[in-house]
Amino acid sequence: MIAPTSLPGAHELGQRCIAAFTRVVPATLCAFYRIDPNLQARDFSLYRMPEQMHQAYLQRYRHYDPLQPRNCAAAGRPVLSLHMGMAQQGRHATEVYQGFLQRHGVLDVVEILACDGERPVAGLSLLRDNALGHFSVDELGTLHALQGLLEIAALAPCSQVDERLANLTPREREIAWLLRDGADNKSIARRLDLGLPTVKTHLINLFRKVGVGNRTELVSALFL
Template identity: 90%
Template sequence: MSTPASLPEAHELGQRCIAAFTRVVPATLCAFYRIDPALQARDFSLYRMPEPMHQAYLQRYRQYDPLQPRHCAAAGRPVLSLRMGMAQQGRHASEIYQGFLQRHGVLDVVEILAHDGGRPIAGLSLLRDSALGHFSVEELGTLDALQGLLEMAALAPYSQVDERLSGLTPRERQIAWLLRDGADNKSIARRLDLGLPTVKTHLINLFRKVGVGSRTELVRTLFL
């Protein structure tokens, strides 16, 4: 049985969660993600996070992240700050991860997890630079109160469109959605804070992966 067309896609859910949470508790960078049965984060939806930073995290620094799903699940808290997470891991791992964050101008991080029957199924990372400062105790309390909204969104099922986008990187998915909405290259560059040459490179990779030769074909293949 096919999924009803009215179901929101995971990317849309992620962007809605990011918009709702950051309106109440500001953040510099954000990432919404699903959590698989092995407690691994996947299917990321990014906000202002540079692709090189995200790829470096996945390839080299994820293992040192004190806020990755399995650590948050072990802590037994739906909202966990970087300080709380680092208190539960060794000094060496914390120093490596802090070095990664500092190189990208990140001062503080908070993780919010959504659960289904006690198992974490989705998460939201909020990252701040020095301009916004550390998350306060009051803000952590606010995020804890909002966690139920994340849970409601995370329980929504995937649509068929998400399956078609599963082979794309988070940035490629963002560009695909913008193409669906009719955005041109300049609009995509502005919305995602990318250079035009970078947008063109992503488009070439998108066309190759999907096996199409034009924007119209790509939108038709992925979304219709």
């Protein structure tokens, strides 16, 4: 049975969670993700995170991540800071992961988990650079208070429209959603912190991948 199209898709729901949480607790980069039965993060929705950084994380560094779902679940905390996570792992893993974060200008990270009973089903990563500084004790308390809302969102029914976006990269999905909302190239570049030539390249790739010739056709193919 197809869910009503008025419902948000799973990836759009992730973007809404990111927007809501960062309005209260600012972050430089964000990622919302689903957690499979093997406690592996998947189906990422990204905000301002460079695709190169995300792919490097998936291919080389996720196993060193002290805040990966398996570690957060073992810690028994719905909100876990980078400092808390690193205190639970070895020195080598900590140094490798800190090096990865530093190369991408990340100073601090906090992870929020959503659970269905005892099983983690989704997570939200908030990352900060030097300009925003470390997450404060008060901000961690605020995230604890908001964690229940993340669970409500993670367990909510979603539209099946996301199936049409399944073959797009996280960045392409972000651009598609912005196009659906009527954003022009300059707005997309500003929102995603990209250069205009990069936006145009993504649009060309999107049109080719979806098999359309313009923005209107793209939005119709993916969302209508």
